[in-house]
Amino acid sequence: MKFSFKILLCMMTVIALALGFSGYYFVNYVFETSLEREIGQSLDESSILGFALETAALNVPTNYSVLPDNTIDEIAANLEASGQQKRLLRISDERKQTLYVSDGFFADRQLLEETDAKVKSYHIARSGKKHYVHAVTAVNARNRVLYLETMRDVSEVFTERAMGFSLYRRVTLLMLLIGLLLMYVLTSFLTKPIRILTRATKQMAAGDYAYRANQVSQDELGELTMDFNAMAEALERNVGALEHEVEAKEEFMGAFAHELKTPLTAIIGYADTLRSHSMDEEKRMMAANYIYTEGKRLEVMSLRLLDIIVAGNRKVNLQRVAAQVIFDYLKEMFAGRTDVKMQFSFEAGIVCAEPNLIKTVLVNLIDNACKASEQGGGIEVEGRAKEDGYLFSVRDHGIGIPREEQQKIIKAFYMVDKSRARSQNGAGLGLALCAEILKIHDSELIIESEENQGSCFRFLLKDRASHGEPGLDRENGVFGS
Numbered sequence: 371m372k373f374s375f376k377i378l379l380c381m382m383t384v385i386a387l388a389l390g391f392s393g394y395y396f397v398n399y400v401f402e403t404s405l406e407r408e409i410g411q412s413l414d415e416s417s418i419l420g421f422a423l424e425t426a427a428l429n430v431p432t433n434y435s436v437l438p439d440n441t442i443d444e445i446a447a448n449l450e451a452s453g454q455q456k457r458l459l460r461i462s463d464e465r466k467q468t469l470y471v472s473d474g475f476f477a478d479r480q481l482l483e484e485t486d487a488k489v490k491s492y493h494i495a496r497s498g499k500k501h502y503v504h505a506v507t508a509v510n511a512r513n514r515v516l517y518l519e520t521m522r523d524v525s526e527v528f529t530e531r532a533m534g535f536s537l538y539r540r541v542t543l544l545m546l547l548i549g550l551l552l553m554y555v556l557t558s559f560l561t562k563p564i565r566i567l568t569r570a571t572k573q574m575a576a577g578d579y580a581y582r583a584n585q586v587s588q589d590e591l592g593e594l595t596m597d598f599n600a601m602a603e604a605l606e607r608n609v610g611a612l613e614h615e616v617e618a619k620e621e622f623m624g625a626f627a628h629e630l631k632t633p634l635t636a637i638i639g640y641a642d643t644l645r646s647h648s649m650d651e652e653k654r655m656m657a658a659n660y661i662y663t664e665g666k667r668l669e670v671m672s673l674r675l676l677d678i679i680v681a682g683n684r685k686v687n688l689q690r691v692a693a694q695v696i697f698d699y700l701k702e703m704f705a706g707r708t709d710v711k712m713q714f715s716f717e718a719g720i721v722c723a724e725p726n727l728i729k730t731v732l733v734n735l736i737d738n739a740c741k742a743s744e745q746g747g748g749i750e751v752e753g754r755a756k757e758d759g760y761l762f763s764v765r766d767h768g769i770g771i772p773r774e775e776q777q778k779i780i781k782a783f784y785m786v787d788k789s790r791a792r793s794q795n796g797a798g799l800g801l802a803l804c805a806e807i808l809k810i811h812d813s814e815l816i817i818e819s820e821e822n823q824g825s826c827f828r829f830l831l832k833d834r835a836s837h838g839e840p841g842l843d844r845e846n847g848v849f850g851s
């Protein structure tokens with residue numbers, strides 16, 4: 371059953387119960403008040419008739435000291451006819467023997483038997499659809515105790531109660547019908563956010579992660595819609611990232627297979643020639659040399675790949691290193707290169723990083739700069755202390771990188787000019803390794819390049835002094851805060 375119908379059903383039950391109880395209480399209250407009034411009037415009438423009986427008894431001639439039974443008939447007949455309508459009464463003597471009874475008086479004798487000379491009593495007597503107040507009162511008439519019983523018709527009060535109930539039933543039904551319509555409109559308005567959310571979940575289940583639920587209220591359901599949208603956003607982001615990752619992996623696998631294929635084809639081809647043809651020493655040497663070089667290329671590639679995988683999966687062991695230590699290492703490393711003019715300039719400062727990894731990044735960047743430069747081209751390696759960390763940059767004035775390629779070159783196996791890269795022993799993995807290393811240092815490569823003008827690769831290593839790193843280790847040139 372739909373939630374809105376459940377609410378509707380609950381509300382209608384509550385309204386029906388409320389109307390039913392209040393109606394019953396109201397009609398009954400009116401009935402009881404009217405009945406009490408009628409009973410009061412019956413008892414008053416019974417008292418008045420009692421007085422009239424006493425007075426009439428006193429007016430009987432005085433030669434009787436006791437009221438004779440035959441005069442009682444006369445008095446009773448007068449009392450019976452004294453009202454606007456014929457009264458119903460019964461007069462009994464001291465022993466509760468009936469002396470007079472009106473036609474149509476039907477009340478039984480139980481009340482009379484229970485009543486003594488000092489009290490008045492009454493009850494409601496019923497005959498078919500008619501209801502009467504049956505009252506008994508004792509009268510002192512000329513040295514005799516007589517019992518006067520009266521019956522007053524109160525059927526109207528009962529009829530009014532039945533009419534009240536029937537009217538109230540109809541009003542309740544009408545109210546329920548109107549209530550049903552109003553509640554239907556209200557519940558569908560109140561449950562609108564739920565319907566919107568249901569539609570949104572279905573859309574998302576069908577793969578439409580960009581679908582968002584429209585927030586139509588500011589209440590708890592509105593909040594739920596907002597939370598749902600936030601969740602959808604996170605989900606869309608995560609799915610996007612996963613798709614991107616899968617795409618990147620597929621791309622990587624494709625490139626990897628392709629990069630494997632070239633050296634393997636050469637190796638297999640030359641190995642086959644060697645084993646199936648007899649050839650002179652020079653040709654044999656050439657084939658063996660090809661196999662060796664391509665095998666070496668494969669080895670370098672597999673080691674680089676391993677480095678990337680390891681870098682991506684490890685936790686960085688941050689240390690506070692003097693920038694000078696890194697620059698001293700680089701100077702020593704590239705001291706023998708005479709094909710380019712390399713300049714190192716740096717500001718004293720502390721680098722917060724894992725030194726060996728950062729050295730790997732810088733060596734790769736400098737290596738790339740050398741490959742991109744002409745004979746004798748200038749390369750500037752700089753280090754600048756910044757407010758929030760230490761900034762490294764490697765600038766060359768070589769071939770540069772076309773704008774549309776600049777974001778692609780950090781992908782594994784991507785080479786702008788494949789034949790040039792291969793001839794320089796490149797496999798398109800150096801920058802991918804740099805990117806992985808910088809990622810675990812919470813940093814990234816910023817590439818600025820102009821075709822035929824040169825390139826500049828920069829990265830900032832944030833200062834983590836506040837995190838409390840290890841102390842000074844002067845022997846290794848490693849400093850602490």
Ligand code: ADP
Binds near residue numbers: 766784798802
């Ligand atoms: P590799 O150098 O082994 O080919 P990298 O990942 O280091 O692989 O570089 C990817 C590609 O980016 C290179 O093949 C080259 O085309 C381009 N590249 C990298 N650095 C530079 C640079 N300083 N100037 C011009 N091109 C560059």
